[in-house]
Amino acid sequence: MTLTVLLADDHAMLRSGMRAIFDTQPDLRCVAEVADGRAAVAEVASLRPDVAVLDIRMPKLDGLAATEMILADPANRTKVLLLTTYDTDEYVYRALNAGASGFLLKSLPPEELISAVRVAARGDALIDPSVTQRLIARFAVSLAPPPTPPELDLLTAREREVLQLVAAAYSNAEIAAQLHVGDETVKTHVSRVLAKLGLRDRVHAVAYAHINGLVQTRPPGVQRR
Amino acid sequence: MTLTVLLADDHAMLRSGMRAIFDTQPDLRCVAEVADGRAAVAEVASLRPDVAVLDIRMPKLDGLAATEMILADPANRTKVLLLTTYDTDEYVYRALNAGASGFLLKSLPPEELISAVRVAARGDALIDPSVTQRLIARFAVSLAPPPTPPELDLLTAREREVLQLVAAAYSNAEIAAQLHVGDETVKTHVSRVLAKLGLRDRVHAVAYAHINGLVQTRPPGVQRR
DNA sequence: TCGGACGTCCCCCGCGCGGGGGACCTGGTT
């Protein structure tokens, strides 16, 4: 089964270079070459290639915008590989957000370009190693627990526990039930928490807890598709 | 300049296989083979190899924990490549969080393993394409605006406005002052909001608003949890 | 023209909440 590819780059020289690379592979067929983003979007819509290789810098519509347009249309099954000369961070984030299947530098060896196309075609994705490194760093901080405010150390373990439950919008009575203690006890804990953290009431406590990441506002969980 | 590599896997067969692969490269030298994570951490600390290739499943200390220990020590300059048979999502996130330079499947072709070691050694990173795909999806959602729950459409513009302020932990009186209306009016709005959203009290409303991203708990741009 | 949605304001009532006290016991430190 042969894979169809669309090439989009405003430099004719680079296009023919890539085409030459693909031509060495019997199962890859370059079905179109275009010189700007708008043409790329149009050709993808009509030709439905398996993979579109887009340069980021292009006239009329840049590669990122073209990617977004292509992937926004559910009728398109085309995977998008983005090529760029410079690995500016902003590009990467926008590309990944749009759902690109690859973000590669033009310094990529020819054989890796070929394998990239195959990877994209089968639904996987790949990112240039130099970019991946920064992406991981970025991803890590995005997953890192938010800096814990120092005043939180003032709380005892029990008080933190109660704060968690307050933040989950439980009433004093509900907290008492969960902790198997009297509700007067819970009131004491809550009062201490409010005093120590300088909060006015439990409403402030809820906001405080969410802002400071004491509760999983949104499960960093895994939604696989 | 030759690169030194440490291999950690509890299967001797796999270790010798990898060693054979590295031996084909004159500039790669496998300086140690260990069978468990604890040994890996110790050997990395003493031998300071350029790259450590760790299996995730290992006795005593698994690859993830070992990675965290190795990378937590600033004295180590060793890069870590993680190998796994199955690409379970949880592993990936934890690995990236720890700062691993690579997350690869054991099905990786030998020549790519070699190139992965070189990539890691020069400070870049790479992730198996099948994992990258999900990572991108995950990354995209982490940047995407949280989905707005449908029941929120029941609220009028004014009610949403009041909800925002409630979520910011303002009292009814404070909200009234900000909106230049009477506090009885605010009470009406709050009551309607609670009724429409099925919330018990303003405490629940605060939690609801934060969970559903109605307030910028933390700037979604650059560092979100 | 009439209704309905919306925003504004008002009353009463019950209750959960938070602050102010104090009390007792445990475990660990001095």
Add this chain to the structure above:
DNA sequence: AACCAGGTCCCCCGCGCGGGGGACGTCCGA
């Protein structure tokens, strides 16, 4: 032995809050 931090429980008091009503105006669409 004395001490203290932490956890538990109890009292009273004031108040903000939320539900139950209702009222009046504007604006818009049927």
